[in-house]
Amino acid sequence: MSLNYAYHSAIAGIGATPFTKDSGRTPMDQAVEACLAACEDAGLPPEKVNGMVTYSAEQNPEIEVARNLGIDELTHFSMVHHGGGAACGVVAVACQAIYSGAADYVLCYRAFNERSWHRFGAGVQDRPAGAEASEVSFSWSSPFGLVTPASWVAMFATRYMHEYGATTEDFGRVSVVDRDFAATNPYAHFFQRPITLEDHQNSRWIVEPLRLLDCCQETDGAQALLVTTAERAKDLKQKPAVIASATQGVAEDQHMMRSYYRETITGIPEMGLCARQLYQSSGLSADDIQTAIIYDHFTPLVLPQLEEFGFCERGEAKDFIRDGHLGRDGRLPINTNGGQLGEAYIHGLNGIAEGVRQIRGTSVNQIDNVENMLATAGTAVPTSALILSQPR
């Protein structure tokens, strides 16, 4: 299998609303603002957009966003399943639509008030509800109180610590890196508020072994990306961030956040599948990546992602992190926007926007000589990933 659309498309525009804890606006209003901002960033009149891709948990239908944007015709529209796991998946689907000719300019967006309208971290206390398979699956966890995303991830974390000797301090070091980058990003919620490892260790338990400072924020806000061919992007306002490759992955015995029944649960095989596909189709390897957005809804699953992408050996992410490789002067600075712990939690889409800025050379925490950057999507769910590259 090869991904024929490698290097074919590019992200030509990015746009976002302010990231807040109480927007005072509807998510629809924010979705429209972010989409308009992405078009404006690219210098593209919004009515030229003829494709829209969203991902599940999105409550702002593309037809309403299109109406508000003044888009008359859409020739591609789709919703990718599995929430944050689809953050790069929407870009992959946009690439596929563009490569196939189904659309020319595709908007991907995420907008919500998941802090002020409902607390996303509260989980699925109201499920299971019905007898459909999607509901019945919660019967294997909710009656026992395993109802929140933090608790689903924590189960992997305990086993990972047991097998590889990682500690909660190693998780904390990820959090410290995120907050260090957030401290110098005026767009981040935690601008000018770095933390120490001690702060992390002193923060309260949410679900052991996860503390408060291992958990991403809940945010009100919106982010949009505009995707088109790399060729067309050249004629637009910004330097194109070429999509070297973008892919999705589901692996054997996959469950939603609770793939606990595999032979081992210390790896993320669906992310390993994404890594294989990205590297194979782009011709790149871990050595070619200068910076990355590693999905950080909860810090523990950053570690196996580093292993799946070959930045370190299996079980050795803790050593890679202890050696300081994720920070400003490290081998692989990650989450230079502050990540979802430090900047905002827009289900990964704000991280891809930061990747675009790193390619353009406009990040507030710009890394030197970025040729290629990696972005990953939500872990423990069916997931996705992409590599952005300099235009050739």
Next chain:
Amino acid sequence: MSDEMTDEQKEAFVAKLRREVGSTGTPTVARDPVNQPMIRHWCDAMEDANPLYTEPDAASQGPHGEVVAPPAMLNAWTMIGLVPRVNDPKDPASGVYAMLDKAGYVGVVATNSEHVYHRYLKLGDHLTGTVKLVDVSEEKQTALGIGHFVTTETEYLDQNGGHVGSMFFRILKFRPGTGRTASSGDDTSNERPPRPRPSRNQDTDFFWQGSRVGELRIQKCLNCGYLQHPPGTRCPACGSTDMGYVVASGKGTLYSYVVSHHPRVPSFDYPLNIGLVELEEGVRLVTNITDCDADQLKVGMPLQAWHMQTHEDVSIPVFRPARAPRNPSTLTFDEVSVGDELPLCPIPLTPTLIVSTAIASRDYQDVHHNRDMALKKGSEDIFMNILTSSGLSARYISDWAGPDAVFKNLKIRLGAPNYPYDCMTMSGSVTAKRESDDEDIVEVSFRGQNSRGPHVTGTVELALARK
């Protein structure tokens, strides 16, 4: 009633209660000599399988050379029994109890028992116990109610006048309905909404039906035997759609776990132990780990399933620490180090356990077997008697140390009562080692915790042989 008493009257009442402090009562001769049937009842009720207590062949090889009584039975032999029911009125302790009963302090709970064993009792030994009234406390407000602590000390002699042991004993006599928790309505367990109800369909119904009848059912391919959980509609191994189930043994180990603190769903108690259990049949499932503290959870710990009813028509399989098998050989002094932890041991508190152990220890206080009387005397239900708390503690220690470990003493203090349908989980650790010319002693501290808190805390000293 004492709440109508003035301070002066109270003072006079305490003085009256204390009149006999320091005096001893008439010696009580055991109704029967130490005998095998009573020992067997005790061992059956306590589930104590130490062969030194019941099997002559094994006992002849042991440190005593013959069958001996479980040391914790010490005060069972001279218990007054069901008939005659009346205590000797001249006995100073009985006199105090009677005065307290008359004044409305009809509730009774034992709070401390400290056995010292000079030698193990053999079949045919005939005991005499002499009770000395040691202390009567001022009136105290306790969780159970307003009352007085009465402390006694009993010396046990054998048929030859030899000292075989002694017991320091304290009970609380209290007025029902005067406790700090009585009718304060802070027990919210009844107001708690039920847990999320598992939804089910034709593919998964067998699992929940199983839990309802106490079976942990795991889907099995009837063609190739492959087991899978959560269940599916088709075998991923061979493709067969001929699916059935096996009833799992319920034995498993903890593969991973979390302790949930936040957010708090009203249906659950927090912190909440949630485990991923690997069954001995090979599959895993998410469940709760009950009857142990969060800090007692360890990956790899052995677990046993039980079924918790959550709705009128729903039960769910949950797990508690597995009872460690009895150690058939005996630890030597050198094998034990200070800091060693004893394995956890859950003791499900069935009504049968509470009643049968009370009777086996010849404790016919109605609060241990008669629910109506227990309620009337200020208790929520029948509750475990203190001899049983001693006996189960001794069983726990002996199952770890081995049959030939010799108990030198057994000191316990009681807290939260052991009511039926709860579970008490024993834990313990070696807290001291002491060598001398004639004996090498190991001290173990232990605790038995139920859902309300620690029921029993205590220490025991064991003599262990050197290798």
